[in-house]
Amino acid sequence: MTQDQHPTLRRRSLLASLGAAGLAAAAPAAQAAAPKLPLTAATTEGPYYFDALKVRSDVTEGLEGVPLEVRFAVLDVNGKPLPGLRVDIWHCDAQGRYSGYDGQGDDRGLSMQGKTFLRGSQPTAHDGGAVFSTIYPGWYAGRTTHIHFKVRNGTRAVLTSQFFLPDALSEFLYTQLPQYRRASLRDTLNSNDGIALQAGGTTIGAVREEGKQYVATLTLVVDPAARPAIDRPPVPGGRPPHGAGMPDMPGPGRPQALQGSARTAALIPSARR
Template sequence: MTHHDTSSIGRRGLLATLGAATLAAASSRPAEAAAPGLPLTAQTTEGPYYLDVAQVRRDITEGLQGVPLDVRFTVCDAAGKPLPGLRVDIWHCDAQGRYSGFPAQGDDRSGAFEGKTFLRGSQFTGRDGTAAFATVYPGWYAGRTTHIHMKVFKGARAVLTSQFFLPDALSEFLYTQVPLYQRSRVRDTLNSVDGIALRAGDTVLGAVREERQRYVATLALVVDPAADPVVDRPPRPGAMPPPQGTQGAKGAPGMPAMGVGGRPVHPRALEGAARIRALVPPRTTG
């Protein structure tokens, strides 16, 4: 597996200067899963890019380059009891915001990745309810903040379909300093304005820490094993005609809005002091 070397890009300086507090969402730490009465992890839209690739594997990179990221889930019920034997799926975009398995990917919609399965896979939770994946830090695409999708299955039934969100300050640093992630335009959507992230709330904020030559994202997935929720499943790309009318027509959840001729509409990115305030929320006192 080949990953981008991040040892010389000043990560420790980032965590100090951009507010390390944003890298730890207390509600998402697996160590806290023993507390009773935990809130269930919020359900979100599945998005249009889910595929069941039927590959149980820890390493989902398929040799794809990127900043190494381990994703570690602890799956438990609301009482904090670990739930073994559940299947956890994850999927996310690559460093340039492109999903495997679909056509018309990337800023210019020219990327064709039908038949590809990178950055997708499944694991079954162990006796302690944990499931872990080796992947790369995801990129971004127009209209969405940085996110990773996940589903939890009990048998054939999906008891959780959701997304979790990574710290904006860390994402900003990687996207501007690591060549593989750099783009011709500025990321347009942050956690603070992403509609899906705002509706989901704190239960899907991943805690991130730095380990040797990689980042580690952890999240407790608190589920009701008896649940049978309705999955919000938007049409897949190409399964519906492009929106007609004025530019800025809203697309399916999890997809960039499309304008005249099916071209993606890019939201206006925050700049200057407003962007800094959004990237590094003020610390609370008391």
């Protein structure tokens, strides 16, 4: 009796072919049902943006501060890397001052016009990665610790946002290291910064020690076809460089710096219970 004539063998062959067909049909359905990644939240363009026309990985320009490497992974909502986009970053120095603007420093008396420190752009690699060497940012009144970033597809910005660093680490650096120490206590933390609270979890960077530096990583999920409106609030005094955006400096009514156990509870998530 041949294999085709044997009833048991014929049944096994039929079941195998049906199983293979079922798996082939199920694969596209499973792919279609796979959950999409949430888009990274946009925020105001924030303090002091301008295109410094600096395509570079190292943005420090010799400034003192704790070394920080910022690693972005730029993906679409399906988790596919997006090579060939452009990522910009900009942030303040260890004393809370931005390059390119007047009115910097605690007394608003310093001019940083003509300077381009802590600004730069990188193209995303084949894996969607973009890496910057910088320093850990300082702080200024009314804002928690943050780094601004922008993702461009050609000349069009598809995402403008900020990401936020761990309060406990920031507090340690600001109180223990002379480059960061200030006459006043930081008044705004992640837990009471309106922009950070509105942006939510997609803008919280993960930070770890690696060798003699900290490494901050953040996955950016973007729509490469997006055409979002960019929020550019007015500059609080002084003129920005030509083509610059506007800062998000808050006005009167800024929060008072927390003290004692209330501050500890705000700095350390487990202590908030």
